[in-house]
Amino acid sequence: MNQRFALPDVGEGLTEAEIVTWKVKPGDTVALNDVLLEIETAKSLVELPSPYAGVVAELLVAEGDTVEVGTDIVVVDDGSGAAAGPADPGPAAEPAGEPAEPAAVAEASPQPAPDGGSGATLVGYGSREVAPRRRGARTTREPAPAPGPAPAPGPAPGAPAAHVLAKPPVRKLARDLGVDLTRAVPTGPGGTVTRADVLALVPAAPAEPPRRVEQHARERHVPIRGIRKATAAAMVESAFSAPHVTVFTTVDATRTMKLVQRLKTDPEFAGIKVSPLLLVAKALLVAVRRNPDINATWDEENQVIVVKNYVNLGIAVATPRGLLVPNVKDADEMTLKDLAVHLNSVAGTAREGRTAPRDLAGGTITISNVGTFGIDTGTPILNPGEAAILAVGKIAQRPWVHKGKIKPRYLATLGLSFDHRMLDGESGSRALADVAAVLEDPARALTWS
Known part of the structure; x- marks a missing residue:
């Protein structure tokens, strides 16, 4: 039949x-x-x-x-x-x-x-x-x-x-x-x-x-269809519903780059791709712990700001079919090794176009790594429902004053866009300063935990 x-x-x-x-x-x-x-x-x-x-x-x-x-x-x-x-x-x-x-x-x-x-x-x-x-x-x-x-x-x-x-x-x-x-x-x-x-x-x-x-x-x-159509709708919704503010800072990430090189040779990380994005993600998680208001949602219907006590960390991934933002569930509870494994997994799956719907839903804060395209930084648009998004520019050697002398250092420019309904300039600036501080001295991730 x-x-x-x-x-x-x-x-x-x-x-x-x-x-x-x-x-x-x-x-x-x-x-x-x-x-x-x-x-x-x-x-x-x-x-x-x-x-x-x-x-x-x-x-x-x-x-x-x-x-x-x-x-x-x-x-x-x-x-x-x-x-x-x-x-x-x-x-x-x-x-x-x-x-x-x-x-x-x-x-x-x-x-x-x-x-x-x-x-x-x-x-x-x-x-x-x-x-x-x-x-x-x-x-x-x-x-x-x-x-x-x-x-x-x-x-x-x-x-x-x-x-x-x-x-x-x-x-x-x-x-x-x-x-x-x-x-x-x-x-x-x-x-x-x-x-x-x-x-x-x-x-x-x-x-x-x-x-x-x-x-x-x-x-x-x-x-205009598929992922491009969905992305366009989400960006228009975000741009015209949340008042965006972006703050910037340039960070000396030389110590971060040295740590990345050490982790690449660490037997504990054997077979795991380690990139600066891993330490950027860790720095943002530390900043969320110290500034929980950047990990929140505006609830218009109930007229409340919902501050999340967990972090589903979104990573913007460019794919052949358009931009996807899968997220790592409960990233704040992971060890550095587990975080590396999950970041690589969600990014790889997204590039193959096989991200499960649940992995695209429920994000609480996002990183956009525009540095992979050789860009210094940008003013990212919030994912609908999130309070903040961090843009990370390229990390490259440039002249910098270090200990009173001009030396070549690894510098990066960070941009944090946030919803001005939930955060004022002080809150957003403090959060970005914390991200920069951890990238300048990764040991702070331990002392601030």
């Missing part, structure tokens, strides 16, 4: 996702929970396992397509031998130009069997009860009308296309290519227009819709 698998919400409020890579093709045999494909959400890459065992019958969307949650994406024949029901045109039967209502996520997973046994569940998503549907939502899959003879070409371009049956990805493809769906001769189940039907009207069109559309030789148009 053909089972249709719809794009599920993977647990982060997902409304749509881009199909990045199919791991299977029609005719492949899959076992329960075998990975079917990779999708890109607004935060990371996610692998979707199969809720069925059987043979892949059809891939309903192509790599590069962006589809809504609840849209059928693949058909798997589970070999049950039961007669397959007619294909469901699903949300594509809605009038053109009106967004179709996504099917409930619960439809993505098999429901419990009549005998009391439970159906298959997507790994990592868990089973969920089917919530009552709001009035007007589809509760059953109605069989599509039996296919009739292929209709003649539709009315001239510009005529209403409300009667055209086509799935959302096919409609999007038609819009991208400037194709009038009413001219398409449907060849899909139930008289639906397929991708092939659309492409047949544009002989020169590429087999896949372009992910980066070249509109002109002098311009490149990049779709």
Whole structure:
């Protein structure tokens, strides 16, 4: 029996996702929970396992397509031998130009069997009860009308296309290519227009819709979606909701650089990447302990400032798909070695695009290491909900007055942006001064503990 698998919400409020890579093709045999494909959400890459065992019958969307949650994406024949029901045109039967209502996520997973046994569940998503549907939502899959003879070409371009049956990805493809769906001769189940039907009207069109559309030789148009779209929304929210103030200081980090070199040869840190960022993170954790108000959240609804007694330390990471800020949970309770291991882990996972949603949520304060790009410093924008963010510039040798003489020293410029609703200039300046003091003399991390 053909089972249709719809794009599920993977647990982060997902409304749509881009199909990045199919791991299977029609005719492949899959076992329960075998990975079917990779999708890109607004935060990371996610692998979707199969809720069925059987043979892949059809891939309903192509790599590069962006589809809504609840849209059928693949058909798997589970070999049950039961007669397959007619294909469901699903949300594509809605009038053109009106967004179709996504099917409930619960439809993505098999429901419990009549005998009391439970159906298959997507790994990592868990089973969920089917919530009552709001009035007007589809509760059953109605069989599509039996296919009739292929209709003649539709009315001239510009005529209403409300009667055209086509799935959302096919409609999007038609819009991208400037194709009038009413001219398409449907060849899909139930008289639906397929991708092939659309492409047949544009002989020169590429087999896949372009992910980066070249509109002109002098311009490149990049779709705003995924991580870039989420980052833009977060930055606008932060910039226009929290009054930012940034303070700066230049620090002599020569002793920090010497300690980094010693740790690299320390047997206790064998196999662990040690960089100045590790000691910057430690310095910020010390500053939070001495200035707890920089580790807080503004609660507008309850009109309180929530000061956190724990530190989930965020690290801004540049990835091929955009900026991610995973965080190290309870970083303030870790030894220096454990902190190094976790910093390397969250950064590496983020660059691979495989950060779990929980690791991107719940951050309390953040470090932005712009020095890795050769930048002296910057005025970072707060992560929404956080009181402060530290920018660390490049650490390089420059002339500096040390013990009354001009000597080459390792210098770095630090910038601390903070929410002026929660912190005044004194509080923010004291916190930044503490970070600088620890980097100038790392032994203070012990004496101030």
